[in-house]
Amino acid sequence: xxxxxxxxxxxxxxxxxxxxTREELVRYAALxxxxxxxxxxxxxxxxxxxxxEVGEELAPTAPVRASHDRLPRPESGExxxxxxxxxxxKEQAR
Numbered sequence: 692x693x694x695x696x697x698x699x700x701x702x703x704x705x706x707x708x709x710x711x712t713r714e715e716l717v718r719y720a721a722l723x724x725x726x727x728x729x730x731x732x733x734x735x736x737x738x739x740x741x742x743x744e745v746g747e748e749l750a751p752t753a754p755v756r757a758s759h760d761r762l763p764r765p766e767s768g769e770x771x772x773x774x775x776x777x778x779x780x781k782e783q784a785r
Contacts, residue, residue: 692730697750700727701742710740
């Protein structure tokens with residue numbers, strides 16, 4: 692579903708009393724737009740406190756976090772300056 696259609700369905704639902712279950716959202720939408728009701732049947736069956744939650748289920752916008760942690764890759768060679776990179780330097784007199 693595209694973002695425009697999700698926004699249209701959110702506007703269609705603006706008169707519903709929240710929080711509402713998926714069943715209540717579907718029933719309310721069916722009175723105005725059968726296609727919107729069919730779209731709402733596909734969202735998870737839970738209680739929705741805000742219409743933004745419904746829109747997010749219809750057309751997700753939040754980034755999806757990876758379920759696995761990425762491990763660092765091995766170093767690609769010596770650091771600049773080689774072994775001197777970790778050797779403290781004596782301060783030179785000016």
